[in-house]
Amino acid sequence: MKIAFIYIAEPYQCYHTASVASELAAMPDCDVTEYYSFPDTVEHLTRIRRILNAPALKLRPLFKSWKAKLLKLAKRLDQERLLVLQDNVEELNRYDAVVATEYTAGILKQMGLNHPRLILLMHGAGDRYVNDEHLVKEFDLTLISGRKVTHDFKQKGLITDQTSRIIGYPKFDVFEAIRKKMAYPFQNQRPFALYNPHYKRNLNSSPVFMKALVKVFNTAHTYNLVVAPHIKQFHKNFAIKKYWLERLHSTKTLVDTGSPAMLDMTYTSQAALYIGDVSSQIYEFMAIPRPCIFLNPQKIKWQDNPNFRHWTMGDVIEDIDALKPAIEQAQARHHLYRPIQEKLFQETFGYPLLGGSRRAAEAIVDFMTKIK
The missing domain is CATH 3.40.50.2000 (Glycogen Phosphorylase B;)
Structure with missing residues (x-):
């Protein structure tokens, strides 16, 4: 099973999903590749893998057309993100699953993503309404931290029991490893x-x-x-x-x-x-x-x-x-x-606090196995 993780925004996304990618890569028959948009994402991914004592994964930059590069120079990052997604649909169609932690990735299906299952690994856990929240409906599977967001999304008709799983907060796994080396x-x-x-x-x-x-x-x-x-x-x-x-x-x-x-x-x-x-x-x-x-x-x-x-x-x-x-x-x-x-x-x-990364990886494998 070929799985792509895409980091289409700033490196903060790494701390929510990198540990899940590592857990998946350690499972039988899971071939994981990570794609990034911001170059400094590489530094953060390397740091996380070093702290987790996990091997490096295959890493590739997302292709950017000249127009996308101009938008980035002009700091039109929301527009640039959409264009980068469009630029990479053909590449991502080579995979069985695409995992993202940004609602924006839900637009990939409208852009022609038709082979992979699209999976949302939510980051953040706040209460704020987000403008592109409606795109959650485009994902085949949504992995959520706890009951609060699950209830909210069901009330809004964005997810069902079949299209969602509660897995906890993988970032706590990364933090647990980092805190041992923290300086005041x-x-x-x-x-x-x-x-x-x-x-x-x-x-x-x-x-x-x-x-x-x-x-x-x-x-x-x-x-x-x-x-x-x-x-x-x-x-x-x-x-x-x-x-x-x-x-x-x-x-x-x-x-x-x-x-x-x-x-x-x-x-x-x-x-x-x-x-x-x-x-x-x-x-x-x-x-x-x-x-x-x-x-x-x-x-x-x-x-x-x-x-x-x-x-x-x-x-x-x-x-x-x-x-x-x-x-x-x-x-x-x-x-x-x-x-x-x-x-x-x-x-x-919810509880337990730790183990969200493993639960997320297992939920992805279970979902992908059942739809075959």
Whole structure:
């Protein structure tokens, strides 16, 4: 059985799927090849295999036409992604299964992908509605982390019991291997808060809160601060945002704009306090329940909105004046939110935490065997 894994976006996708590809490759009669779009994906895949003590897999760049290359230079990455998929349909039709972790890959069938079974290995576990979520219906099999997303997708008619499996969160397997070699990010050993803003413009809290946050932490004595935005923020603006963010570096503030640590759960596992808006990394942070604060500068009416379920796990702040008191009171108020944190985490991932990579590989083999 020939299986292709495609990484059509930034290298963060590696931490969700590479361990599954390795598990599949170790199974009898499974021939796995990985295809990548971003060149630095190779470095991350190599790192993951080294940490997992797993052999390298066959690795190929996705073919890009001159038009796709121009779109990438122009930072039109959404358009470029679609064109890259179209450019590679003929190549991917050589496989029995194509595994992707991006909804966008669902459009492959409309582009002429007609031989392989199309498999979605979901990444992230947040509550946010995604514009191309409707493409989930195009996949022959969808592998999901837990009950929460399964219920939501069934309610929306995107999956059925026959087209989906709950397998847990393979990224936890990668993290379990990585954590043994982690270094603490600050020499002074003080606890740190993690600020993890999303990249979506209409939901991103950083334009309003970034400078205020850095000021609070640079003058306080309790916490250091790690600023680790979603990596997509740095692929659309010709490095301008990266330049301005890195100017915020200080002895108490670490700004990460692209290291593996912002992708592999280093920060979400070690932080004492989470501050963010809508990133699904909040659920990774909840593997160990801790205080969190959510920033809502747009004053969204979020109560009873399922896209903002995670905002029930901590205080929600709308104004800069409320920021410092919320940070100072976060530990004392954590007991108010811990029960809902534990409930939502279990609904999102379930238990056991480890073994998701193996369960995903077994689900793929079982599915492919039954349809022969």
